Amino acid sequence: MIGVFDSGLGGLSVLAAIARALPRADLVYLADTAHLPYGDKDDGYIRQRVLTIGRHLVEQGCGLIVVACNTATVAAVAAFRESFPDLPVVGVEPGVKPAAQRSRSGRIAVLATESTARSERLAQLIRQHAGSVQVDVEPCPGWATRVEALALDDPDFAGEAHRHLSPLLAAGVDQIVLGCTHYAFLCPVLEPIVADRAALVDVADAVARQCVRLAGADAYGQGRLTLLATARPERLQAALPALGLHALTAHLHGAARLVIT
Numbered sequence: 001m002i003g004v005f006d007s008g009l010g011g012l013s014v015l016a017a018i019a020r021a022l023p024r025a026d027l028v029y030l031a032d033t034a035h036l037p038y039g040d041k042d043d044g045y046i047r048q049r050v051l052t053i054g055r056h057l058v059e060q061g062c063g064l065i066v067v068a069c070n071t072a073t074v075a076a077v078a079a080f081r082e083s084f085p086d087l088p089v090v091g092v093e094p095g096v097k098p099a100a101q102r103s104r105s106g107r108i109a110v111l112a113t114e115s116t117a118r119s120e121r122l123a124q125l126i127r128q129h130a131g132s133v134q135v136d137v138e139p140c141p142g143w144a145t146r147v148e149a150l151a152l153d154d155p156d157f158a159g160e161a162h163r164h165l166s167p168l169l170a171a172g173v174d175q176i177v178l179g180c181t182h183y184a185f186l187c188p189v190l191e192p193i194v195a196d197r198a199a200l201v202d203v204a205d206a207v208a209r210q211c212v213r214l215a216g217a218d219a220y221g222q223g224r225l226t227l228l229a230t231a232r233p234e235r236l237q238a239a240l241p242a243l244g245l246h247a248l249t250a251h252l253h254g255a256a257r258l259v260i261t
């Protein structure tokens, strides 16, 4: 069984890629909806949530854990790996490396939560992989919460997204990293703004490929999906069709359940 978690709905973008790559794997998705958003919390709080949820998923029998959240990965994946040294753990970090490699203009941007944007880990990724390009880090407060509210076609948001992206595009940014798993669901709004001036960089498929490499026997189950949430599990289940994730609905094994952790 493969355990995948996030603060809420964002990690479903990663889960969908994993389900495509490993259609026979049994998947458990846990949304920590009682504690979202993570993006405005401090590292200690996020670390404690990651350890608690990770432990819960291991206790359920997951042999591979995917931290489907950039904020949780940058703040806590190292601590989580230290606590479970024998467990394969896949984190999700902003795709700075592919963006830097693909950039022709020499200027890229990272959209992220406030917590990820100010993190030492992101600064380190930029130093390691983007030494030859200029990187604009753009915190996007409230964007993940907007996805949670499924308020995706709100015209106010299009205006807000314009205000964030237009100066970056005007400055010549040609790769825009979606540094939060929730932002994949904002692509229908972001793509028309970006048009052919820049590419949106999402790492969900790369994360799924890493899962294929590490899954071992966990790749082979009955292709069942279990949904868990620390609050309002019914909202998590209802979000699948609302986010266009019909293929995941087909894998659903029973109704989404509440977990108290």
Ligand code: DGL
Pocket: 006, 007, 008, 010, 011, 036, 037, 038, 039, 040, 068, 069, 070, 071, 072, 113, 116, 144, 179, 180, 181, 182
């Ligand atoms: N989906 C998360 C990420 O990738 C965090 C969103 C939030 O809870 O603020 O960063």
